Amino acid sequence: MNKKVRVRFAPSPTGGLHLGGVRTVLYNYLFAKKHGGDFILRIEDTDQNRYVASAEQYIFDCLQWCGLEPDESAIHGGPFAPYRQSERKAIYQQYAEQLVKAGQAYYAFDTPEELEDMRQQFKTHDNPTPQYNYEIRERMKNSLTLSEEEVQRLLSAGSSYVVRIKMPVNEEIRFTDMIRGEVAFHSALVDDKVLLKADGMPTYHLAVVVDDHLMQISHAFRGEEWLPSAPVHILLWKYLFGLENMPQWAHLPLILKPDGNGKLSKRDGDRLGFPVFAMDWTDPKTAEKATGFRERGFLPEAFVNMLAMLGWNDGTDQEIFGKEELIERFSLERVHKSGAKFDYEKAKWFNHEWIKKTSVSRFSSLVVKDFESRGLNVANDQRLEKILELVKDRCTLLTDFYDQSKFFFVAPESVDVDSIKGKWNDDKTTFFKEWIAGWNNVEWNAAALEASFKELAVTKNIKVGELMLPLRIMLVGGKFGPGVFNISELIGKEETENRLKTAIQFL
């Protein structure tokens, strides 16, 4: 009875994968996994003009980074191959012909210029964008208005044509959206969408329906921006495969820009200084670069977690979820109807939480790479892990580790001696020199160092508080970082001595 759950994400390879796209993938993925179903990735490359060659690989890389791998796709293979629409061209033509024969679609020979003329001619104040609809089609050049002989003549003469759906004049088209409930449209208000383009490629409208059927998709999720064209798809299902076989639709709410309103776009990221794409993306045509969440220092777990919460919650106060937990808890009933403004501050909070709860061994290699890119070469060893563990509470992004731990590897370039100079005196110089001299009898670890430091302070009758800040500044260069004695322990006796002696010279 119940069909196996099969869902699909169908991006067009025209550019980088942004937030909204990844969230659509996520909801698809969670739904599929929760119901023991399959997640299919289908490449909708039917637009030759907007096609960007590198975009397809980029999409796969993004999904891999996010841990949302498809079960079937152009590179994973599967029983319904090919998964690239450009490779299925012939299939769509056959269905388009079927629709024409049944009188549910027709050939249209209008040139782009003629279409433009039509729009100009019928444009009025009340109707600024005239549609190719049930009225207008009677006045255009198509197989509805032309004689059969003329149509045949044009066809055999190789005239350029498209196939358009013939919208019923007076029909109520309704369906139940899993998120929005009943949605109704009137057929007269929907235009005769092109199904097959002049180059023989299908438009999205024909391709989704045909492929969703052929690939046995049970539930179809997409962004809310598709809602207005749903009636076209409903009709196509009715004509071609039967409404009873149609997948259940779910139109997901949009992700909005943080300021003002409107769909979030990559421009907003540039403008407001936060990533919009999952990973770095360089447009091969314009060489324009956009930074991704990955390169900004996000953990994929945090990115996915944050996205999941942008439009869904499990009804409790819990906000931190791992992938497995999301699969277990996810339900479409709890996906919101309204769009959500993207909040980069909250996104960073998610990342901070994930950095805190994740063992550093899981991401130390990423940090090492980041260090390298900034000219700091360190070994990914036990010491590194100790250091990262010590500073991770202070790091919101993976890229924060650099500033927070650089001083463990190299002496600070500049030491903020000014902030301790005022209260400096010879007693303190003497204190530090004697402390250094006494190390021979001290075991080199944080606790022992702290004990010896405090003991000497008492002996010298100097308040410990007067000495802590100087020690910190001499060691790390400024007022930040983890416990000073932990730092000493990790940078070692020799280095600690060097830094102290160097700094004292300037005091």
Added chain:
RNA sequence: GGCCCGUUCGUCUAUCGGCUAGGACAUCUCCCUUUCACGGAGGAAAGACGGGUUCGAUUCCCGUACGGGCUACCA
């Protein structure tokens, strides 16, 4: 303009007719911390408006307003 969708703190949201409207981010105050964080405690902060339905509406219905999406041989 038309069609469709939406509307709880600044932001993300809980509430499935009975609440002093809860949580989180951000913000402010305090505590902890001999640095900066982490952490802890607390404060300020919301139901677009107008009608119904009901003993009772944030919750259900209808209008209005506002916001958004779509309106291509793009997806």
